Amino acid sequence: AQRVTQPEKLLSVFKGAPVELKCNYSYSGSPELFWYVQYSRQRLQLLLRHISRESIKGFTADLNKGETSFHLKKPFAQEEDSAMYYCALGPGGTSYGKLTFGQGTILTVHP
Amino acid sequence: ETGVTQTPRHLVMGMTNKKSLKCEQHLGHNAMYWYKQSAKKPLELMFVYSLEERVENNSVPSRFSPECPNSSHLFLHLHTLQPEDSALYLCASSRGTILAGELFFGEGSRLTVL
Numbered sequence: 001a002q003r004v005t006q007p008e009k010l011l012s013v014f015k016g017a018p019v020e021l022k023c024n025y026s027y028s029g030s031p032e033l034f035w036y037v038q039y040s041r042q043r044l045q046l047l048l049r050h051i052s053r054e055s056i057k058g059f060t061a062d063l064n065k066g067e068t069s070f071h072l073k074k075p076f077a078q079e080e081d082s083a084m085y086y087c088a089l090g091p092g093g094t095s096y097g098k099l100t101f102g103q104g105t106i107l108t109v110h111p
Numbered sequence: 112e113t114g115v116t117q118t119p120r121h122l123v124m125g126m127t128n129k130k131s132l133k134c135e136q137h138l139g140h141n142a143m144y145w146y147k148q149s150a151k152k153p154l155e156l157m158f159v160y161s162l163e164e165r166v167e168n169n170s171v172p173s174r175f176s177p178e179c180p181n182s183s184h185l186f187l188h189l190h191t192l193q194p195e196d197s198a199l200y201l202c203a204s205s206r207g208t209i210l211a212g213e214l215f216f217g218e219g220s221r222l223t224v225l
Contacts, residue, residue, distance in 0.1 A: 004153070034213075036214075043115075043216045043217065043218050043219075044201065044216040045215075045216065046213050046214065049213070086153075086154070097142060097144055097159065097203065097205040097213075097214050098156055098159060098167060099154075099156065099214065100153075100156075101153045101154040102153055103152075103153050104153070
């Protein structure tokens with residue numbers, strides 16, 4: 001069965017500090033991993049996906065198959081990064097967007 | 112209007128009512144989805160439609176009935192719901208089967224069942 005665990009419901013950091021949002025997954029095949037973000041009063045939107053290996057808004061995430069993790073990192077947090085972050089897993093291939101989401105982590109960046 | 116639009120944004124209904132949620136996407140996508148977001152629970156996939164054909168039904172009770180008349184519109188018909196069905200219902204779309212994990216979400220319909 002697919003499962004995504006985000007152990008931190010709340011995470012607070014100060015502006016300029018590094019931030020890491022943890023995500024662990026359980027899946028027997030080759031998964032696709034994603035981070036979605038929801039800013040205040042905005043809709044849920046894709047932040048990044050592991051296959052793209054890109055940095056979006058200074059965030060990066062590396063898929064670690066050995067540790068079954070896909071942690072989201074940013075070296076210097078900004079106040080505008082405050083949002084709800086969801087890690088999501090897709091079964092890969094023709095998955096039709098059948099994503100399994102984690103519980104989400106609320107990130108607050110203090111000035 | 113661009114993106115994914117959901118109506119109504121808020122709905123209050125009794126357990127004996129029949130109502131429908133509507134979703135419309137203006138992105139030219141081939142796949143559409145209903146997700147349910149309950150308090151203290153992760154987003155749960157309910158239904159998937161690809162090219163107007165249902166490809167997934169995640170063991171959803173029959174009191175929820177989806178309808179996809181074309182690739183741009185998706186409905187969720189509701190009848191004899193229970194109070195525990197109160198939740199935020201999110202519609203999403205994607206380009207189709209390839210790289211389908213990039214979902215474009217609507218703002219959601221907040222449902223309260225009395």
